[in-house]
Amino acid sequence: xxxxxxxxxxxxxxxxxxxxxxxxxxxxxxxxxxxxxxxxxxxxxxxxxxxxxxxxxxxxxxxxxxxxxxxxxxxxxxxxxxxxxxxxxxxxxxxxxxxxxxxxxxxxxxxxxxxxxxxxxxxxxxxxxxxxxxxxxxxxxxxxxxxxxxxxxxxxxxxxxxxxxxxxxxxxxxxxxxxxxxxxxxxxxxxxxxxxxxxxxxxxxxxxxxxxxxxxxxxxxxxxxxxxxxxxxxxxxxxxxxxxxxxxxxxxxxxxxxxxxxxxxxxxxxxxxxxxxxx
Amino acid sequence: xxxxxxxxxxxxxxxxxxxxxxxxxxxxxxxxxxxxxxxxxxxxxxxxxxxxxxxxxxxxxxxxxxxxxxxxxxxxxxxxxxxxxxxxxxxxxxxxxxxxxxxxxxxxxxxxxxxxxxxxxxxxxxxxxxxxxxxxxxxxxxxxxxxxxxx
Numbered sequence: 001x002x003x004x005x006x007x008x009x010x011x012x013x014x015x016x017x018x019x020x021x022x023x024x025x026x027x028x029x030x031x032x033x034x035x036x037x038x039x040x041x042x043x044x045x046x047x048x049x050x051x052x053x054x055x056x057x058x059x060x061x062x063x064x065x066x067x068x069x070x071x072x073x074x075x076x077x078x079x080x081x082x083x084x085x086x087x088x089x090x091x092x093x094x095x096x097x098x099x100x101x102x103x104x105x106x107x108x109x110x111x112x113x114x115x116x117x118x119x120x121x122x123x124x125x126x127x128x129x130x131x132x133x134x135x136x137x138x139x140x141x142x143x144x145x146x147x148x149x150x151x152x153x154x155x156x157x158x159x160x161x162x163x164x165x166x167x168x169x170x171x172x173x174x175x176x177x178x179x180x181x182x183x184x185x186x187x188x189x190x191x192x193x194x195x196x197x198x199x200x201x202x203x204x205x206x207x208x209x210x211x212x213x214x215x216x217x218x219x220x221x222x223x224x225x226x227x228x229x230x231x232x233x234x235x236x237x238x239x240x241x242x243x244x245x246x247x248x249x250x251x252x253x254x255x256x257x258x259x260x261x262x263x264x265x266x267x268x269x270x271x272x273x274x275x276x277x278x279x
Numbered sequence: 280x281x282x283x284x285x286x287x288x289x290x291x292x293x294x295x296x297x298x299x300x301x302x303x304x305x306x307x308x309x310x311x312x313x314x315x316x317x318x319x320x321x322x323x324x325x326x327x328x329x330x331x332x333x334x335x336x337x338x339x340x341x342x343x344x345x346x347x348x349x350x351x352x353x354x355x356x357x358x359x360x361x362x363x364x365x366x367x368x369x370x371x372x373x374x375x376x377x378x379x380x381x382x383x384x385x386x387x388x389x390x391x392x393x394x395x396x397x398x399x400x401x402x403x404x405x406x407x408x409x410x411x412x413x414x415x416x417x418x419x420x421x422x423x424x425x426x427x428x429x430x
Binding site: 102 | 280283299300301302324325330336337338339341344346347386403405407408409
């Protein structure tokens with residue numbers, strides 16, 4: 001039940017969606033692309049989101065594609081997290097996405113919706129940051145294929161009128177050994193204190209973190225510290241802690257001190273898990 | 280105020296509704312179709328009291344716009360008639376005030392349909408989507424397992 005009215009459109013093609021946005025934007029209707037829509041519905045209800053025109057992109061065939069094509073896996077942005085889990089084409093993504101919200105909600109929350117959301121956590125992006133995936137965007141300037149690590153700095157750098165269509169990931173990352181843990185303050189559903197996702201590729205650890213800062217990230221500095229094979233585990237973890245991005249979240253979900261405590265221990269768990277793996 | 284007229288397929292019937300685009304499926308079911316079995320709890324997708332089944336999968340109807348449900352098959356608690364899980368809830372005393380119960384039953388029913396051999400982690404994963412403030416969930420677990428055992 002949202003306390004404002006909006007027009008609702010369900011375009012069938014990518015171009016229709018892009019053109020609709022331009023048209024509605026020119027009319028001053030502050031249009032919004034709508035995938036799972038859980039953000040608009042929950043934030044709109046408490047007046048933290050507003051639009052006068054919703055463009056529901058779920059029916060567009062490119063957006064709901066799920067395909068193994070050659071040496072890569074392509075996932076559409078409007079696929080629900082449940083659909084992605086069930087297909088299990090990318091095990092690290094399955095594990096990470098399966099911890100978001102709760103099971104029923106994951107039938108509505110979509111891949112693109114989670115990645116492009118305003119919420120701090122956006123855990124579904126982590127596996128793609130680690131796998132050097134490529135994103136397909138479309139907007140007023142046409143289609144773009146961009147490596148995700150070039151366009152995701154805390155958030156997906158979308159231009160106005162642009163939206164995420166698909167993400168492509170190479171098989172060699174899909175098959176890599178992985179580690180994914182979500183530590184919460186309590187219970188087994190809900191927001192993370194820390195979610196850590198990691199891949200081991202060519203003997204090197206790649207790590208992404210959600211819940212530490214008000215944005216999910218992958219950090220080359222942290223990876224360099226953790227991959228310092230000559231050093232002890234304690235030294236490697238200390239090196240990683242020393243190069244954490246800022247700010248560190250400090251709120252009712254968990255203090256900064258507690259999040260750091262949890263992260264330190266997760267780094268140790270990660271090193272132990274991957275030391276057992278010969279790749 | 281712009282309204283939309285659309286046909287919803289609810290409990291096997293085609294129902295024509297007039298809704299604002301901003302109306303949730305929960306609101307349309309309760310306010311326009313008189314199907315008050317699905318309950319407003321948190322209205323935020325956390326409690327599960329609004330759970331229905333859409334195209335065979337459990338759905339929190341407070342997280343869906345009514346217009347999104349056009350073209351989909353919706354089942355509410357009113358559409359479940361003498362299912363094993365409903366009988367099991369009675370036999371196992373799996374409710375007290377009953378407010379969370381329709382939502383739980385929809386989710387349990389869907390779980391059993393999808394996973395007739397569900398193990399404990401699967402049951403826990405699915406049912407964590409619903410909150411009960413009266414019971415301690417033990418009776419609900421027993422109700423679900425009694426139906427799974429009979430399958």
